[in-house]
Amino acid sequence: MKRSIGFVFSAVLTLMTLATTAMAEDLKLAVTTSFANSGLAEILLPAIAEDTGINVQLLVVGTGQALELGANGDVDAVLVHSKAAEEKWLAEGNGTHRREIMYNDFVVVGPSADPAGAGSAGSATGAFTAIATAKAPFVSRGDDSGTHKAELAIWKAAGITPEGDWYKSVGQGMGAALNTAAGLDAYILADRASWLNFANKAGLALLYQGDPALFNQYAYLPVNAEKHASVRADLAARLEDWLVSDRARGLIEGYEIGGQQLFHFNAQPAG
C-alpha cells in the first residue's frame, strides 16, 4: 500500500513537471471541426513547432463555441469560417483583427441513387430546392457552426424555410452529422475536406459542387489581449506571420487527399 501511494505521488510529480515544461510556448487555438477533420492540422502543427517553436494546442469545436472560448479569453486565437459571426465578434471587442488564410468549398452529399435529383441542379439553391420539393431526408448540423450557417444561408437564398420530418437538425459536429446522414441515407451539406477524409461513407456520394455560393473562407482571429491579460498575443502574432508565409502556402496548397487539392491559400501579404 505504501509503495502504491509512492507510485501515485511520483506519477503526479512527473505530470506536474511535464505540464510546466510544456507550458513555456503553448498557444491554444480554437478551430472548427471541419478544419480538424480535414487532416491538414496534422501537416501544419509539426511544421509550426519546427519553424517557430510554438506548440499549438487545438481545441476542436464548432465556430459558435470557438468564438465563445475566444471571447472568454480561454484560447489565444481562433481559426473559423463564418464571416458574419466573426465580424460581430470583432465588433464586440473580442479580437484584434481578422486575417483571411485560405478557403475550400462545401459540397452537397447524398444517397448515391439521388432520388431528389439534386445532382442535376444548376446551382446550390437549385439542389436544395430539389431536396425540399422531394422531402428527401436532409441532415443539418444545427450547431451554430460555420457549416450550419452556410447551409442556412443557402436555404434563405432559395426562399425555403426548412422544416418537417425530412429535415433533421442533429446539433453535432461535422463527423457525427455525416455518420447520421450515412445511417439515414440522407442529404447533407459538408465541407469538401471533411467529406474526403470521412471513413464511413456507406451509401453516400458527392452529388453537387462548384457553385460560388459554396465558397468557404477560413480566417484567423487573434484574441484581444487588452481584454484578457493571460492571452499570449506575442505567440498569436508569431503564428499569424507563419500562417501567411510561403512555407504555409506550400503546405496548404500541397495538401491532397486522393489526388484532390483541399484548401486554396489566399492570405494577403502584410501591408
Place this chain on the structure above:
Amino acid sequence: MNEILGAIAQAFHLLVTVDRDLIEIAALSLFVSLGATLLASLVGLPLGAWLAVNRFPARRYVIAVLNALMGLPPVVVGLVVYLLFSRAGPLGVFGLLFTPWVMILAQTIIITPIIASIAHQAIRDLWADYHDLLISLNTTRGQRIRALLWDGRRALLTASLAGFGRAIGEVGAIMIVGGNIDHATRVLTTAIALETGKGNLALALALGLVLVALAIAVNLAVHIVSQTERRGRW
C-alpha cells in the same frame, strides 16, 4: 459485424505493438479518474458514515438530495466547472482550464454523491449491528465513524469502485473542461468521440475495448492488493 471484428483485431494490434499515443492517452485516463476517485472517496466515505451515525432534522432531505445527485448530468457539471475556471470566470486567474487538474475536479464532483450514497447505505446496515456495542463502550462519535469505516471497508471499496467506473467512462464533462487537446488533455473517452466523428468506427470501438480492459485491470488490481474475493475466504 465486420466493424466489430475489425475493432477487436485493431484493439489487439494497439495493445501488442504498445502504441505510444495509446499509452499516453490511457495513462492520462487512469490518472484523471483515479485522482477523482481518491478525492471523492476522501470526501464521500466519511460523509456517508457521518450521515449514517448522526440523527438531525434535515437528515432525510440531505440523503434524498445526495441520492438524486447520483444522476448529475456530466455535461452540466462540465459547463459549471468551465464557467468557474474560464478566464472570464471567478477562478479563471489560476489558469487551470484545459489541464488534467480541472478534469479531476469535474469528475470528483460527478462521483462524490455516488460514493457517499453507497457508503451511507453500507454503513447504515453495519451501524444497526454495531449500535449497542459502540454505545455501551462509550465511544466518541469520531471513534464510531472510524470503527465503522474500517469494518465496512469492503463495502466501501465497492462504493469507490462504482465511482471509478462512472469516472473512467465519462465523456461529457471532461470534453468541455479538458478540451480533448492532443498530448495534453486527451483521454480514452474523448479520443473515442473524436474517432467516431472522423468516421473511424473500428478504431473508436477498439479504443472502447481498451477502456473496458483497463477498467477490469484496475478492479482486479484493487481486489488483489486488498486481498478480497479470494478462494477459501469469505
